[in-house]
C-alpha cells in the first residue's frame with residue numbers, strides 16, 4: 081500500500097469520526113490512537129510532504145531534515161516510556177541510532193564545554209569545569225529532577241476533560257508552576273550560579289528558543305533532563321517517522337492525505353462540525369482536531385467563533401517564537417572521511433545569552449547570538465549505504481521575520497535578486513562560522529541552500545516562520561486553556577503549542593489529546 085492517500089472529492093461524502101488538521105507527529109499520533117479505538121479518522125495535510133517539521137527534502141544526491149537533530153528521553157532503551165510510545169505508533173518499524181557520549185558541545189570564544197550522557201558523568205564534567213560551583217551544580221541538578229517530576233501531573237491535568245479537569249487544575253499544576261512560572265535567569269541566580277556556569281547550563285537554549293531572562297525555568301529543566309541520557313537519531317532520517325506511522329493509520333481504515341489545506345473550521349452555535357478545504361470542498365466530521373498551532377487555529381481557521389464564546393482563550397498572553405535561518409549543506413566526502421563528529425555544536429560569542437541576543441537584535445552586524453551546527457549524516461548509520469561518499473551539515477541561527485516582510489508576497493523560489501543576495505550573504509557568514517569550528521569541511525562543500533522564515537511560513541504554515549510555535553515564556557505555562565479541549569464543542573487541539581516544542585513533546589501531545597477525547601488515560605499503557 082502506498083504511504084498516504086490521494087485526496088478525492090468523494091471523501092467529503094464519507095463518514096468521519098474525526099478530521100485532523102496537520103500530519104506532524106502530534107496529528108499522526110492522535111490519528112493512530114483514535115484509529116486504534118475504532119474511530120475513522122481523516123488527516124489533512126496542507127504541505128506536499130507528510131510529517132510537518134519531521135519532513136525532509138532532497139537536492140541532487142543529498143537529503144536534509146527540517147526539524148530534528150536529536151531526541152533524548154532514553155530512546156536507546158527498549159523499555160523506556162518514550163521508546164515504547166514510538167514503538168507503538170510506528171508498529172515497531174522506527175529504529176534509533178544512539179549518538180556518542182558527547183551529544184552537545186557548548187563553544188565560547190575562550191573555552192569549549194562538553195555535555196556527556198549519564199547524569200553522574202554530566203555532574204562530574206560540570207564540576208570539573210566549575211570546581212568552585214560544585215554545590216550550585218548539585219542544587220541545579222536536583223531542582224531539574226524535581227521540576228520534571230512535577231511536570232507529570234501538570235501535563236496529566238491537560239488530558240482531564242470538563243469540570244473535573246478544572247477542579248483538579250490547581251492541585252495538579254501548582255507545584256510545577258512554582259518554577260515554570262519563573263524565568264530561568266532568576267532561578268539560576270537564586271541558586272548562586274555565575275554568569276559563566278549559567279551560560280553553559282543554558283547552552284541548549286536554542287532547543288526551546290529563548291535565552292535565560294525570557295524563558296520559563298520549566299522548559300529549561302525539561303529540555304536539560306530530556307538529554308541527560310544522551311541523544312538519538314532516527315535511522316534513515318526524520319522522514320522515517322511519518323513513513324512508519326502512516327501505514328498503521330491506513331491499515332485501520334483511516335486516511336492521511338497530502339496537499340489538502342484546510343481553510344476554515346466549520347462551526348454552528350459553538351459546535352465544530354467539519355472543515356472547509358482550500359479547494360472549497362466541505363468535509364463533515366463528528367469532531368475536528370487541529371495540530372496547526374494555536375495562532376493558526378484561533379486567528380485564521382476559526383472565522384465565526386473566533387476565540388470561543390467564553391473568552392477563556394487569551395491569545396494576547398502568548399507570542400510566536402522567533403524565526404530562523406538554516407543553511408543545509410552537502411559535502412563531497414563521507415562524514416568518516418572528513419572526520420565529522422556526531423556531537424552538535426552550539427557556538428556563542430559570550431556567556432551572557434541575553435546580552436548576545438539583545439546585541440544582535442539591536443544591530444545585525446554583531447555576532448550571531450547562537451549558531452547551532454549539526455552533522456546528521458554522521459548520526460545516521462544508514463546514510464553511507466544510501467548516499468556513498470557524501471555527507472550533510474546543517475547550520476542554524478536566529479532570524480527575524482520582520483526583516484523579510486518586503487518579500488512576503490513573492491512566491492517561494494521566485495523572490496528576486498535582492499532576496500537571493502541577502503540569502504547568499506547570510507550563507508557566507510554561516511559558512512565562516514562552520515569553517516572556524518569544523519575546518520575539515522572547507523574545500524568539500526558541494527551544495528548549500530538557505531531557508532529563511534519565509535520558507536518555514538510557506539512549507540510549515542507558521543505565520544511568521546516560527547521555529548517552535550508559541551514562545552516558552554513563564555506566562556505561556558500559566559495558560560490553562562492550552563489543552564486539548566476548547567471552548568468550542570467538538571473542536572480539540574493537539575501539537576507542540578499545548579505542551580512544549582520538541583518531537584517527543586508533540587508526540588506526547590497526541591497521547592494527551594486522544595486521552596482527553598476518549599476519556600481514558602492512554603499514557604498508562606506506556607509506563608513500564
Ligand SMILES: Cc1cc2nc3c(=O)[nH]c(=O)nc-3n(C[C@H](O)[C@H](O)[C@H](O)COP(=O)(O)OP(=O)(O)OC[C@H]3O[C@@H](n4cnc5c(N)ncnc54)[C@H](O)[C@@H]3O)c2cc1C
Pocket residue numbers: 101102103104105106107124125126127130131132133134146147148149150151340341342343371372373376404406476539540541546547548574575576577580581582583584586
Ligand atoms: C529547525 C528546527 C529544529 C528542530 N530540532 C529538533 C530536535 O533536534 N529535536 C526535537 O525533538 N525537536 C526539534 N524541533 C522541534 C520539533 O520538530 C517540533 O516541535 C515538532 O515536530 C512539532 O510537531 P507538531 O506536530 O506539533 O507540529 P508540526 O510538525 O508543525 O505539524 C503541523 C502540521 O500542520 C500542517 N498544517 C498547518 N496548517 C494547516 C492547514 N490549514 N491545513 C492542513 N494542514 C495544516 C502543517 O503543514 C504541518 O505539517 C525542531 C524544530 C525546528 C523548526
